[in-house]
Amino acid sequence: MGPFHTPWLTFFAWIVALGCVLFSVIWAIWIYKPGDEDE
Amino acid sequence: MSEALVYSLILVAYLLVLVLVGLITSRRTKSVEDFYLGGRQIGPWVTALSFVAAYFSSVVIVGGGGFGYMFGMSTLWIGAINVLLGCTVAWIVLGPRIRTFTQRLKTMTVPGFIGERYRSNFACIFSAVIIVLFMIIYNVSILKGMGHIFEVLMNVPYVYGVLISCVIILFYVSIGGYLAVVWTSFIQAWVMGIGLIVLTIFAVQRVGGIASANQALASIDPGLLNTPGVWGWPGLISYALIVSFGVWGMPQLVVRFYSIKNLKVLKIGTVVATIGTCMALLPYFNGALARTLFPSLGSPDLAIPTLVKTILSPFGAAIVLAGVVAAGMSTFSSVLIILSGSMIQDIMKKGVKKELTREKSLFWGKIGSAVIGFVSLAIALRPPALVLTLTAFAWAVIASTTLWPILFGIYWKGVTKSGCVASMVGGFVTALVWMAAGKPFGIHGFIPGIIVGFVLMILVSRFTPKFSSDHIHRIWG
Numbered sequence: 001m002g003p004f005h006t007p008w009l010t011f012f013a014w015i016v017a018l019g020c021v022l023f024s025v026i027w028a029i030w031i032y033k034p035g036d037e038d039e
Numbered sequence: 040m041s042e043a044l045v046y047s048l049i050l051v052a053y054l055l056v057l058v059l060v061g062l063i064t065s066r067r068t069k070s071v072e073d074f075y076l077g078g079r080q081i082g083p084w085v086t087a088l089s090f091v092a093a094y095f096s097s098v099v100i101v102g103g104g105g106f107g108y109m110f111g112m113s114t115l116w117i118g119a120i121n122v123l124l125g126c127t128v129a130w131i132v133l134g135p136r137i138r139t140f141t142q143r144l145k146t147m148t149v150p151g152f153i154g155e156r157y158r159s160n161f162a163c164i165f166s167a168v169i170i171v172l173f174m175i176i177y178n179v180s181i182l183k184g185m186g187h188i189f190e191v192l193m194n195v196p197y198v199y200g201v202l203i204s205c206v207i208i209l210f211y212v213s214i215g216g217y218l219a220v221v222w223t224s225f226i227q228a229w230v231m232g233i234g235l236i237v238l239t240i241f242a243v244q245r246v247g248g249i250a251s252a253n254q255a256l257a258s259i260d261p262g263l264l265n266t267p268g269v270w271g272w273p274g275l276i277s278y279a280l281i282v283s284f285g286v287w288g289m290p291q292l293v294v295r296f297y298s299i300k301n302l303k304v305l306k307i308g309t310v311v312a313t314i315g316t317c318m319a320l321l322p323y324f325n326g327a328l329a330r331t332l333f334p335s336l337g338s339p340d341l342a343i344p345t346l347v348k349t350i351l352s353p354f355g356a357a358i359v360l361a362g363v364v365a366a367g368m369s370t371f372s373s374v375l376i377i378l379s380g381s382m383i384q385d386i387m388k389k390g391v392k393k394e395l396t397r398e399k400s401l402f403w404g405k406i407g408s409a410v411i412g413f414v415s416l417a418i419a420l421r422p423p424a425l426v427l428t429l430t431a432f433a434w435a436v437i438a439s440t441t442l443w444p445i446l447f448g449i450y451w452k453g454v455t456k457s458g459c460v461a462s463m464v465g466g467f468v469t470a471l472v473w474m475a476a477g478k479p480f481g482i483h484g485f486i487p488g489i490i491v492g493f494v495l496m497i498l499v500s501r502f503t504p505k506f507s508s509d510h511i512h513r514i515w516g
Contacts, residue, residue, distance in 0.1 A: 004249040005257075006112065009266040013115035017317045020127040024313040027131055027306075034135070034302035 042353040046193050049357035050364070053230065054207050057223050057368070061211025064218035071400040074216035075147045075380045076298040081221055083304045087311035089224035089369070090295045091318070092231060094125065094286065097184045097367035100235070100322045104343035107326020108336065110270040111256055111263025114327070117279045118320030125283035126316040130296075130309040133287060136449035137296040138305060140514055147297065148380040149290040149441060156448040156514065157459040158506070160389050165463060167385035169440045170290055173433040174374050174381075175415055180430040181374070182419035185367040191344045193360070201419050204364065208372045209412040212379075213405050217298065220372045227365035228315060234362020235321040237355055238347060242328045245350045255331040263330065273481065281485045285434055288442030290381070291373040375415075379408035432474045432484065439466035439488025443496045451500075452511050458500030466492025 002011035068074050081089075106114045137152075144155040150170065154163025182201050189200025211219040246252040253264055262269035286292050299305050322343065329342040336345060347359045383403045388395060395403060443462045447454045470488030478484065 005253040005264075006249070007265050010112045010115060010264065010268075013119040013266070013320065016116075016119040017122045017320060020122045021310070021313050021317065024127050024130075024310045028310050029306075032131070032135070032306055 042356075043193065045353040046357045046360060049354070049361055050193075053361045053365070054203075056226060057207055057211055060222045060226065061215045061219045064211075064215035064222055068214075068216045068218055069401075071384075071397055071404060072147060073218065074401050074404045075376065075384070076294070077216075077218040077221060079142065079298050080300050081218075081298045082300055083307035084311055085221050085225045086295050086299045086304075087308040088228035088315050089221040089373070090126075090292060090308075090312050091315035092224035092228040092366065092369035093291050093295070093373035094121075094316065094370075095231065095319065095366050096181050096370035097188055097363045099282075099319075100231070100363050100366050101184065101188065101340055101343050103319075103322030104326035104329065104346070105339035105341075107323035107328075108330050108339040108342035109326075110275075111260070111265075111268050111330065112253070112324070112327050113266040113268035113270055113275060114323040115320050116266060116275060117282065118317075118323050120279035120283045121319040122313060122316045123283070124280075125286040125319075127309065127313045129287055129292075130305075130312055133293065133445070133449070134296045134299070134305050134309065135302055137293065137445070138299055138302060139516075140449055141297045143514060143516065148377070148384050149293055149445065150381055150385040153441070153444045153448065153459065153463075154385070154389060157444065157454075157456045158510065159456045159460060162444065162456070162459050162463060163385050163389050165460075166441055166444070167381040167389075169467060170381045170437060171378055171386070171411075173437050174290075174378050175411065175418070176430055177433040177437075178371055178374050178378075178411075178415040179419045179422055180433070181367050181371045182415060183422055185364060185371075186419065188344075188360070188363050188367070191341075198420055201416065204368060204371070205412060205416040205419070208368055208375065209409055209416075212372050212375050212412070213409045216404070216408075217376050220369075220376050221295075221298070223372060224369040227369040230358075230365040231362040231369075232315065232318050234359040234365075235318050235325075238325055238343075238351065238359050239321050241350045241355065242325050242346055246328050246331050252328050252331050256327060259330065259334060263327065277483055277486060281434065281438075281483050284489075285438040285442075285485055288438035288440070288445060289434070290377045290437070290441065291370070293445060294377060294380075371415075375408050375412055378411045379404050382411065383407045432471060435470045435474060435483060435485035435488055436467060438485055439470035439492055442466075442489060443492045447496055447500075452515065453500060453505055454496065455500045455503040455505055457503040458496045458498075461499040462492040462496035465495040 002008040146152040146155050150163045150167035185204045186197040186201035189195040190197045256263040267275045326342045329346045347356050440463050444459045466488045469491040470484040473487045474484035
C-alpha cells in the first residue's frame with residue numbers, strides 16, 4: 001500500500017503526471033533545439 | 040444574499056469579461072490570418088492554457104466525475120494518460136514540426152495543411168467536410184451539456200442555458216476571431232483550474248482526508264481503489280487512449296501549434312500546457328470522493344453537481360459552476376473557429392473554387408462562424424436522436440480521418456498522395472462502420488479506425504509514386 005492507503009499502482013497515476021511536468025522542463029531546457037524539425 | 044443571486048452575479052461578471060475580451064481583440068483582427076491564427080503571434084501562456092481549455096469540455100468535467108464515481112480511483116489513469124499522451128508527448132512530437140511546416144506551406148487550417156502537404160484537393164475537401172459535419176455534431180453535444188449544467192445547478196431552463204452560452208460565444212468569436220478564442224480560453228482555463236482546485240480542497244476536507252476516503256471506498260468495493268479495479272484493463276486503456284491519442288487528430292487542438300509565436304516560445308508552452316493538463320486528474324478524483332459521500336446517486340453524472348451543491352458555499356459553488364461553463368465555452372468557441380476555417384478556406388475556396396479577396400475572406404470567415412453557431416444552436420435546442428447517436432461517433436471519426444495524414448505528413452518524406460487518401464477514407468469508413476455496428480467486442484471505433492488508417496498509409500505509400508524532391512524540399516527546408 002502506498003501513501004494515504006492508496007495502492008501503489010493507483011498512486012502511480014499521480015507520479016506519471018508529475019513525471020510529465022519534470023520531463024517537459026528537461027525537454028525544454030536541455031533536449032529540444034529549434035531547427036531539429038528540419039532533419 | 041440568496042444562492043441564486045450569488046450564482047447570477049458571478050456568472051454575469053464572468054460573461055461580461057468574455058464580451059470585453061471579444062471587443063478588445065476585434066480591434067486587432069484585421070486580416071484573414073489574424074482571424075484564423077491570431078497572426079501567428081500568440082505567446083506561450085495563452086497558447087498553452089487555451090490548449091488546455093479547448094481540450095477539456097464541460098462534458099469531460101461532469102462525465103469524468105461520473106467515471107470516477109462509477110469506477111473509482113483507477114480512473115486517475117485516464118487523467119494521467121491525458122497529461123502524458125494528450126499533452127506532453129503531443130506538444131513534443133507535433134508542436135515544432137507543425138509550427139514550422141504550416142508556415143512554410145502557408146496554410147491556416149488542418150485540411151489546408153493536408154491538401155498542401157499531399158498536393159490533393161480531394162484530401163483537403165474530404166477532411167474539411169468530415170470536420171464540418173462531425174464537429175457541428177460535437178458542438179451540439181457541448182451546447183447540450185452546458186444547457187444541462189445551467190438547468191441542474193441554477194434551475195435555469197435548458198433552452199435559456201443553451202441560448203445564453205451560444206449567443207455570448209458567437210458574439211466574441213464573430214468579432215474577435217481566433218484572438219478572442221485563445222484569450223477567452225486562457226481566462227477560462229484559469230477559471231476551470233481554480234474551480235477544480237477549490238472543489239478538490241473542500242471535498243478532501245469533507246471526506247476527512249484522502250486516507251479515510253480511500254478506506255471508505257475500499258469498504259464499498261476494493262475494486263474502487265485498485266487499478267484496473269472494477270473497470271478492467273481493456274476498458275480503462277482503450278478509453279484513456281481515445282481521449283489522449285485521439286487529440287493528435289483533433290483540429291481545434293492541433294491548430295494551437297500553427298499559431299504559436301515561434302519555436303522558442305513553444306518550449307515554454309510545452310511546460311505550461313503540461314502543468315495545466317494535470318487538472319485532468321481532478322474530475323476523476325472528485326468523482327471517486329463523491330462515491331464515499333453519496334453512494335447511491337441516481338446517475339453517476341450527478342456526482343460533480345451534487346458534490347458542488349453539498350459541500351461548497353454559494354460563492355464557491357458559483358466559481359466551480361463558472362469553471363464548468365468555461366470548459367464548455369472554450370471548447371465550443373475553439374471548434375467554431377475551426378469550422379469556419381474549414382468551410383470558408385477549404386470547402387469554399389478549394390471545393391467550390393470561389394476566389395475571395397483578403398477582405399472578403401475575413402468577412403465570410405465571420406459570417407461562417409455565425410452561421411455555424413446558429414446551426415449548432417438550432418439543433419441543440421431540440422436535438423434529434425440521430426445527433427445524439429452521432430455524437431459518440433464524432434471524436435472517433437475525425438481522429439481516424441486526420442491523425443495519420445498529420446503525423447506521417449510531418450515525419451515521413453516517403454508518404455504519398457494515394458497513401459494519404461487511402462488512409463483517410465479507410466480510417467473514416469472503418470471507424471464509422473465499427474461504431475454503427477454497435478462497437479463489436481466492446482472496442483471503440485477509434486481503435487480499428489486508426490489501425491486500418493495506419494496500415495493503408497504505409498502499404499499504399501510503398502507502391503505509389505513519391506513526391507518530387509522539390510516538394511519535399513519546400514516542406515523540410
